[in-house]
Amino acid sequence: MLEVVELSKHYKKTKAVDNINMYLEKGETVGLLGPNGAGKSTAISMISSLIAPTHGDVRLFNQSILKKPGELRSRLGVVPQEIALYNDLSAKENLEFFGRIHRLSGSQLKKKTEEILHQIGLEDRKKDLVKHFSGGMKRRLNIGVALLHDPELIIMDEPTVGIDPQSRNHILETVKRLNEERDMTILYTSHYMEEVEYLCNRIYIMDKGNIIASGTKDEIKKILSAENTIEIKLEKMNKALISRLREDPSVAHITFEDKSITIVVPREVNLFHKIFQYAEETDAKPLSVEIKTPSLEDVFLHLTGRALRD
Numbered sequence: 001m002l003e004v005v006e007l008s009k010h011y012k013k014t015k016a017v018d019n020i021n022m023y024l025e026k027g028e029t030v031g032l033l034g035p036n037g038a039g040k041s042t043a044i045s046m047i048s049s050l051i052a053p054t055h056g057d058v059r060l061f062n063q064s065i066l067k068k069p070g071e072l073r074s075r076l077g078v079v080p081q082e083i084a085l086y087n088d089l090s091a092k093e094n095l096e097f098f099g100r101i102h103r104l105s106g107s108q109l110k111k112k113t114e115e116i117l118h119q120i121g122l123e124d125r126k127k128d129l130v131k132h133f134s135g136g137m138k139r140r141l142n143i144g145v146a147l148l149h150d151p152e153l154i155i156m157d158e159p160t161v162g163i164d165p166q167s168r169n170h171i172l173e174t175v176k177r178l179n180e181e182r183d184m185t186i187l188y189t190s191h192y193m194e195e196v197e198y199l200c201n202r203i204y205i206m207d208k209g210n211i212i213a214s215g216t217k218d219e220i221k222k223i224l225s226a227e228n229t230i231e232i233k234l235e236k237m238n239k240a241l242i243s244r245l246r247e248d249p250s251v252a253h254i255t256f257e258d259k260s261i262t263i264v265v266p267r268e269v270n271l272f273h274k275i276f277q278y279a280e281e282t283d284a285k286p287l288s289v290e291i292k293t294p295s296l297e298d299v300f301l302h303l304t305g306r307a308l309r310d
């Protein structure tokens with residue numbers, strides 16, 4: 001359905017997007033994951049033909065979006081990061097306004113507006129002015145606007161940033177339903193690993209303009225199959241133990257917070273007896289020492305050397 005071919009956007013000093021390839025099959029929910037500045041928004045803007053690429057092509061339904069932007073854009077819905085609504089209109093009036101832009105009118109417009117208000121859970125607030133809405137409600141309405149013309153593919157650019165947990169859950173459920181009940185194809189960008197893990201079948205991880213990993217969740221986690229992540233829970237934090245572990249040549253990464261230390265070691269190394277030896281030497285009191293199943297966050301740390309939200 002969507003193919004991104006060797007797509008790049010270079011600004012004077014920055015390679016915002018640098019030669020990326022992606023594809024989406026019909027009915028898939030695919031995650032595009034990366035920290036701030038990774039190039040996600042630039043990639044989405046090119047995919048939805050809002051900005052022109054420096055190089056490469058975007059093919060939607062087997063046609064180049066660069067050659068037929070108008071026609072293809074009508075089959076695509078984009079939920080931008082910025083809220084694009086009229087504050088002095090009600091939720092219903094906003095939907096009607098944008099519906100008319102998509103040439104809906106009369107009973108068709110009324111039916112569509114009601115259907116979307118139901119989908120985004122704002123039926124009982126439909127007559128309230130948008131200026132009185134919470135950030136989360138505005139985002140839900142923003143999604144509603146993108147659904148008015150029944151797009152076959154919808155692209156969402158970090159739709160849950162900075163909103164209350166209730167609206168966030170609502171948005172996640174709406175996205176899931178759109179995919180499961182209406183077979184909508186969805187490209188979902190986020191820097192929240194748990195959202196992508198919940199919603200998406202396949203994932204692309206972007207960093208510094210490049211796609212650094214792609215595949216199903218299991219395939220991506222297998223990137224770490226050569227390593228074990230070990231979590232040491234302590235009665236209280238012990239800096240001497242951290243230093244001692246750092247000196248061990250088989251410890252590839254070490255992070256710590258509160259009363260726990262997490263280390264990454266090659267799978268073939270059995271460090272358990274050494275951990276207890278170091279703990280004894282430094283007078284640390286381990287409560288538990290466990291091998292953790294790697295999370296996508298661990299993969300990201302492994303690939304980039306930093307946490308996703310740094």
Ligand SMILES: Nc1ncnc2c1ncn2[C@@H]1O[C@H](COP(=O)(O)OP(=O)(O)OP(=O)(O)O)[C@@H](O)[C@H]1O
Pocket residue numbers: 011012014015016017034035036037038039040041042043
């Ligand atoms: N118009 C522009 N001119 C120059 N540099 C730009 C422009 N737009 C984006 N960039 C740069 O390109 C890089 C990627 O930006 P982009 O907004 O695509 O990242 P992002 O992954 O969407 O981040 P965020 O989550 O913060 O939106 C950044 O370094 C940004 O400063």
